[in-house]
Amino acid sequence: MLHDPTAFLRQLFSEAVNAAHPRQVLAPHLPADKSGRALVIGAGKAAAAMAAAIEQEWQGELSGLVVTRYGHGAPCQKIKVVEAAHPVPDAAGEAVAKEVLALVSNLSADDTVIFLLSGGGSSLLALPAPGLTLADKQQINKALLRSGASISEMNCVRKHLSAIKGGRLAKACHPAKLYTYAISDVPGDEASVIASGPSVADPTTSAQALAILQHYQIDIPAPVRDWLQSSESETIKAGDPCLNSSHFTLIATPQQSLQAAADYAQRQGITPLILGDLEGESREVAKVHAGIAKQVRLHGQPIQPPCVILSGGETTVSVRGQGRGGRNAEFLLSLTASLKGSPGIYALAADTDGIDGSEDNAGALMTPASFAKAQQLGLDAEAYLANNDGYGYFAALDALLMTGPTRTNVNDFRAILILDADHEQA
Numbered sequence: 001m002l003h004d005p006t007a008f009l010r011q012l013f014s015e016a017v018n019a020a021h022p023r024q025v026l027a028p029h030l031p032a033d034k035s036g037r038a039l040v041i042g043a044g045k046a047a048a049a050m051a052a053a054i055e056q057e058w059q060g061e062l063s064g065l066v067v068t069r070y071g072h073g074a075p076c077q078k079i080k081v082v083e084a085a086h087p088v089p090d091a092a093g094e095a096v097a098k099e100v101l102a103l104v105s106n107l108s109a110d111d112t113v114i115f116l117l118s119g120g121g122s123s124l125l126a127l128p129a130p131g132l133t134l135a136d137k138q139q140i141n142k143a144l145l146r147s148g149a150s151i152s153e154m155n156c157v158r159k160h161l162s163a164i165k166g167g168r169l170a171k172a173c174h175p176a177k178l179y180t181y182a183i184s185d186v187p188g189d190e191a192s193v194i195a196s197g198p199s200v201a202d203p204t205t206s207a208q209a210l211a212i213l214q215h216y217q218i219d220i221p222a223p224v225r226d227w228l229q230s231s232e233s234e235t236i237k238a239g240d241p242c243l244n245s246s247h248f249t250l251i252a253t254p255q256q257s258l259q260a261a262a263d264y265a266q267r268q269g270i271t272p273l274i275l276g277d278l279e280g281e282s283r284e285v286a287k288v289h290a291g292i293a294k295q296v297r298l299h300g301q302p303i304q305p306p307c308v309i310l311s312g313g314e315t316t317v318s319v320r321g322q323g324r325g326g327r328n329a330e331f332l333l334s335l336t337a338s339l340k341g342s343p344g345i346y347a348l349a350a351d352t353d354g355i356d357g358s359e360d361n362a363g364a365l366m367t368p369a370s371f372a373k374a375q376q377l378g379l380d381a382e383a384y385l386a387n388n389d390g391y392g393y394f395a396a397l398d399a400l401l402m403t404g405p406t407r408t409n410v411n412d413f414r415a416i417l418i419l420d421a422d423h424e425q426a
Helices: 005-019 047-057 091-104 134-147 151-160 168-173 206-215 222-228 254-267 282-299 327-339 370-376 381-386 390-396
Strands: 038-043 062-069 079-084 112-118 177-183 246-252 271-278 307-313 345-351 363-366 412-418
Touching: 005 254, 005 345, 005 363, 005 412, 038 047, 038 091, 047 062, 047 079, 047 112, 062 091, 079 091, 091 168, 134 151, 134 222, 151 206, 206 222, 254 271, 254 307, 254 412, 282 307, 282 327, 282 345, 282 412, 327 345, 327 363, 327 370, 327 381, 327 390, 327 412, 363 390, 381 390
Parallel strands: 038 062, 038 112, 062 079, 112 177, 177 246, 271 307
Antiparallel strands: 307 412, 345 363, 345 412
């Protein structure tokens, strides 16, 4: 008997986060010989925790600099930790990007650089391409975040407006040996998409970046248009000699976290169904999940309850309202509106970095009572959804999930628990 469904969902989230934490995943991938001198650089929401893990494991001389999101720092003795803005870059991110490039300039083939990369690094390591300003990048970034563009599309644009992404960091480090250790937050775990691929070849083009901006009807400042139309804006491609000394290792993925949650559920006697990394509009993805949940509850298909449906990835929100809330609050609000209190169905949706979008919550929780309780409070789920106000809806229900920064990031985590009549809670 599952005595507390919401506690079970919270523990699933905890298992997923712990499975991707740098203290768990970095050490096994480091070289056997850790006695040499290494320069450490890094960017992303997990960068500080990764730097702390390196300091614990490395036996040789260490120095360097990493940048993470405000509030996501971790104490380090040898590696400098700087905090900057995410998801819209700020002057701190620009300054640290300049400092990183200065650190890796003029290295020799005898030097070793360790690059710690995780999701969020794209905006945290923000150095505009020649002729562009930080304001140009901020304007484009804000528009992309509101447009509903996928993470791959956003990163295609970011790479081509940057002096450091799209393989350009690898070029700056050459001929030093560059070892990238990455935590993936993107569907498909493509190295060129994680934080806009600073140390790997980029298959996208400047023409594609321009087409994406045009497709989403984003206002393009004249300097940005001129830059994207110039040959200088092209990123580093496969086969470039500067990549010969660059090595990339993936140390944690969304699938690992989903599997860790599935293993825990199995141990509790709850059958897991992993749907994998998903993309699409949050509210539409939620409707599909609702349909599956109802089919399980009513007909025992495709699996029998008690069970839990697990999914990850990165959905998008086309912002049309004035409310608060990230992708996960939007997903859960749409799920609540679709299920309308269907018995025996509970859900959690949260970002594994502990921050849903730019809010202070990781996500939220839903129970079979949520819809009716909200109606009693005068909250119309559809109206809140139209205003993109998932945060306001679940705050009123006291159902926001508050974890604080987790210092890792494998993107979204969704769990829908479906109980049969024998297990259903009163």
